[in-house]
Amino acid sequence: MATQQTRSLARIMMAPSVIMLFIWMIVPLVATLWLSFQRYNPANPARNGFVGFSNYLLAFNDPAFSQSIINTLILVVSVLLITVIGGIMLAMLLDQPVWGQGIVRILIISPFFVMPPVAALIWKNMIMSPDYGVFASIARSLGFTPIAWLTSYPLFSIIIIVAWQWLPFATLILLTALQSLDGEQKEAAEMDGAGFFSRFWYLVLPHLARAITVVVLIQTIFLLSIYAEIFVTTGGGPGYASVNLPFQIAKSVADVRYGLASAGGILAVIFANIVAVFLMRAVGKNLDR
Amino acid sequence: MARTVTNRQKAVTTVVVWIIALLIFFPILYTIITSFKSETEAIQGFNLIPSGTLESYAEVEAQRGYFRFFLNSVIISVGSTLLALVVAVPAAWSMAFSPTRRTKDVLMWMLSTKMMPAVAVLVPLYLIFARLGLLDNRVAITVMLTLINLPIVVWMLYTYFREIPGEILEASRMDGASLWNEIVYVLTPMAVPGIASTMLLNIILAWNEAFWTIQLTTTNAAPLTVFISSFSSPQGLFWAKLSAASTLAIAPILIMGWFSQRQLVRGLTFGAVK
Numbered sequence: 001m002a003t004q005q006t007r008s009l010a011r012i013m014m015a016p017s018v019i020m021l022f023i024w025m026i027v028p029l030v031a032t033l034w035l036s037f038q039r040y041n042p043a044n045p046a047r048n049g050f051v052g053f054s055n056y057l058l059a060f061n062d063p064a065f066s067q068s069i070i071n072t073l074i075l076v077v078s079v080l081l082i083t084v085i086g087g088i089m090l091a092m093l094l095d096q097p098v099w100g101q102g103i104v105r106i107l108i109i110s111p112f113f114v115m116p117p118v119a120a121l122i123w124k125n126m127i128m129s130p131d132y133g134v135f136a137s138i139a140r141s142l143g144f145t146p147i148a149w150l151t152s153y154p155l156f157s158i159i160i161i162v163a164w165q166w167l168p169f170a171t172l173i174l175l176t177a178l179q180s181l182d183g184e185q186k187e188a189a190e191m192d193g194a195g196f197f198s199r200f201w202y203l204v205l206p207h208l209a210r211a212i213t214v215v216v217l218i219q220t221i222f223l224l225s226i227y228a229e230i231f232v233t234t235g236g237g238p239g240y241a242s243v244n245l246p247f248q249i250a251k252s253v254a255d256v257r258y259g260l261a262s263a264g265g266i267l268a269v270i271f272a273n274i275v276a277v278f279l280m281r282a283v284g285k286n287l288d289r
Numbered sequence: 290m291a292r293t294v295t296n297r298q299k300a301v302t303t304v305v306v307w308i309i310a311l312l313i314f315f316p317i318l319y320t321i322i323t324s325f326k327s328e329t330e331a332i333q334g335f336n337l338i339p340s341g342t343l344e345s346y347a348e349v350e351a352q353r354g355y356f357r358f359f360l361n362s363v364i365i366s367v368g369s370t371l372l373a374l375v376v377a378v379p380a381a382w383s384m385a386f387s388p389t390r391r392t393k394d395v396l397m398w399m400l401s402t403k404m405m406p407a408v409a410v411l412v413p414l415y416l417i418f419a420r421l422g423l424l425d426n427r428v429a430i431t432v433m434l435t436l437i438n439l440p441i442v443v444w445m446l447y448t449y450f451r452e453i454p455g456e457i458l459e460a461s462r463m464d465g466a467s468l469w470n471e472i473v474y475v476l477t478p479m480a481v482p483g484i485a486s487t488m489l490l491n492i493i494l495a496w497n498e499a500f501w502t503i504q505l506t507t508t509n510a511a512p513l514t515v516f517i518s519s520f521s522s523p524q525g526l527f528w529a530k531l532s533a534a535s536t537l538a539i540a541p542i543l544i545m546g547w548f549s550q551r552q553l554v555r556g557l558t559f560g561a562v563k
Contacts, residue, residue, distance in 0.1 A: 010387040013379035017443055018395065020376060024410075024436040025402045031413035090309065096302045104306055106547050107314040113546035114317065115497040117517040118535045122316050124521075125528055126323060132528075134319065137335035168313070169557075176554045177562050214558045225406050228499035228514065232521035249408040250504060258412050265409040276404040 029269070036262035043256070055263035064240035065264060068248035069271070071155060075162065075244055076223045080216055082163040087170030087215065088208065092200075094171070095178045105172075112168040116228035123161045124150060124233045154234045154242035161229055166222075170215045177211035178204070224272055245271070317539070324532035331528040345533035355534060358516035362538075364427060365502070365512050366495035369434035370488055373442040376435075378484065381446035386455065396447065399440040407437070407500055418505055427510040430502060434495045442491055445556045449483025486552035489545060496542050513538040 039051045059065045090108070098104060111119065127134050128149040136146035149157045181204065189199050227246045230236060236243040236251065243251070245268050252261035311318075323331050324346070325339035349355045384392045414433075423429035453476070461475045499514040506515055517538055520531045546553070554562055 007387060007389065010383035010389070013383040014395070016376045017380035017399075017439060020436060021399060021402050021439060025405060028410035028413040028417075029405070032409055035412055093302065093306055093309070096306075097299050098306045099299065099303045100307070104310045105550065107310040109546065109550055109553075110314055110317055110543060113493060113497070113543050114539050115514055115517065115542070116499040117503075117514050117521075118320075118539055119316075121517060121520055121531060122320050122535060125531060126319055127316055132332040132334060134335055164313070164316070172550065173554050173558060173562050211558075211562045214562055218557055221404055225408065225500060227408075228503060228518065231503065232518050235521075246406065246408040246500065249411060253411055253415055253504075258416070262412045265406075265412060268406040269409045272404055272406050272409075276401060 032262045032265045035258060036266050038259055038262075040258045041256060051259065055259040056267075058260050059263045059267065062260075064236075064243055065248055065260075067240050068243040068245045068264075069267070071242065072224065072244040072246075072271070074155065075159060075226060076220060078159045079163045079166060079223055080219060082159070083166045083170040083219065084212060084215060086163075086167050087174045088212075090167070090171045091174035091178050092204070094175050109168045109172055111165050112172075114165065116165070116226075117232050119165050120161055120229040120232045123157075123164070128157060150234050151238055154238065158226075158229055158233065158242055161233070162223070162226060165229075166219055169219070173215050174208060174211050177208050181207050220275055224268075224275070317543075320532045320535050322532075323529055324536045326529050326532075328527070328529045331532070345529040346537070349530050349534045349537070352530075353516070353519075353534070355516070355537060358511055358513050359537070361427065361506075361510055362496055362512035362514075365431050365434060365510075366492045368431040369438065369495050370442075370491040372431065372435040373439050373491060374446075374484065374488060377439060377442040377446055381443050381450055384443075384447050385450035385453070386458070396444065399443055403440045411504065415504065424505055425507045425510045430506050430510050430512075433501050433505065434498055437498065437501065438491050438494055441494070441556075442487055445487045445490070446483060448555065449487070450480060452483075453479045486549060486556060489549045490553060490556045493542055493546055493549070 036055050037050055037052060038048065038055075040048050094101070094104065094108070114122075125133070130136050130146045130148040133146070135149065139146045147153075185203060186199065189203055194202070225246050226244060227250065230242060230244060230247045231250075234242045236247050240248075245264065249261050249264040249268065252258075252264060319337075322337060322339050325341050325343070326336075327340060327342050327344060330336070330340060384396065418424050418426075418429060457475060457479075458471065461471050466475065496512075497514070499518075502512050502514045503518060506512070517531075517534060520527060520534065
């Protein structure tokens with residue numbers, strides 16, 4: 001029973017969070033939108049002014065920018081596929097009785113806690129380096145020529161690094177969901193003679209649906225903003241082979257091309273919103289249950 | 290009734306699972322091993338047994354001033370977490386205990402601010418930071434990370450608070466508890482575990498945040514993410530030093546993470562998976 005008094009108290013308690021988030025998000029966003037229609041260079045204020053859609057045209061005609069949008073999409077989708085499929089398999093494996101379960105869990109979850117620059121630099125130097133890396137050592141001992149992963153397959157290498165960081169997260173969440181599956185249901189299905197695949201398809205997968213939705217949602221939020229992994233490994237190169245949208249926008253800011261960067265920012269918002277609409281709907285539904 | 294599993298089956302799964310787990314953990318393990326090698330040892334190909342020298346650790350501090358960055362990481366991650374809690378606890382509290390028709394909309398709106406890519410607001414925020422002289426400023430970056438993680442903190446706290454049964458509050462009220470007594474003796478003890486795990490997770494997220502910290506700090510306020518990124522341009526032999534710096538940068542968070550696995554699932558899935 002909420003009285004008028006408690007209701008206004010509740011509003012006062014909520015206000016700081018709402019106001020802070022509003023100021024932090026909406027105000028800069030409007031500023032970005034405004035800047036995206038401006039020529040803005042603090043060093044040359046005489047030429048500043050409204051330029052219509054030319055920043056957007058610049059972004060679309062810039063091969064690096066269009067490549068960055070394609071790469072962002074490839075990066076997000078590939079990592080989602082690897083982590084969700086790999087995560088389901090790994091979670092089902094971990095759901096079996098195993099000696100040393102606790103330690104195994106700790107080993108598998110660890111990459112998630114490694115900060116992005118460390119993860120990327122470990123892979124770049126110790127694992128993928130064509131001269132002294134572990135992959136190169138393995139390749140040499142098998143009689144192959146070592147591959148320069150980050151220069152020959154830059155985007156693929158970054159996908160591997162990012163997938164390594166996020167596979168533990170997917171596994172842990174899917175495992176938690178799997179462990180809440182009723183053992184008796186599994187047994188009943190087994191007794192009825194359901195094979196592994198039909199048990200997986202009709203029992204396990206539907207049970208995991210909600211967890212998979214959540215994994216996809218949360219990972220998408222973070223994967224759309226991948227930055228440090230590219231910044232410390234390929235620097236977007238060779239050329240612009242491995243740029244993504246956040247990297248390209250940050251680079252434009254460093255190059256004092258604020259109008260272009262703002263147009264890119266607005267494109268990123270549109271991009272993220274398309275994804276968000278679908279995902280928020282899914283999560284909203286889950287909340288009601 | 291548990292399914293019967295023969296020891297042989299269990300042994301086979303154990304071996305398979307351990308091999309996969311060790312492969313996944315290998316890059317971290319190899320970094321820790323390499324940190325105890327000398328620089329020449331580090332590039333002599335695959336070798337799992339280090340000589341055990343500590344010179345890389347000494348050099349990381351002596352040449353690059355590791356400790357200052359570590360201190361900045363602690364200040365920024367703990368500071369931003371405490372600040373976020375101060376703002377978020379009352380908000381989550383009121384949403385959990387006196388929800389209105391709009392509560393769900395507010396929550397979804399907060400989540401949607403998290404969906405907005407950070408780069409979208411990079412230009413104005415960078416310009417404001419530059420204009421006000423806030424680039425490379427500890428307080429400014431702390432406030433920044435507070436705002437970034439605020440939606441997640443509100444959400445996590447909300448899902449914890451919502452599980453505190455409202456009947457207990459009513460019962461204590463019936464027994465004549467004042468609002469103050471209610472908060473101190475009834476609510477706080479029940480809320481502390483939720484607040485603690487929110488804090489732990491948020492420190493981890495803030496410690497590892499590597500977009501704004503790289504954009505907005507350079508030296509004075511720079512945390513470990515920026516320090517490690519400075520190793521991206523190789524200068525002579527640096528693998529052992531990189532490994533030592535990396536080990537130091539991830540060790541505290543790795544240990545905190547191991548303890549917060551369970552809460553991690555709840556927290557980061559907004560209570561949707563438990």
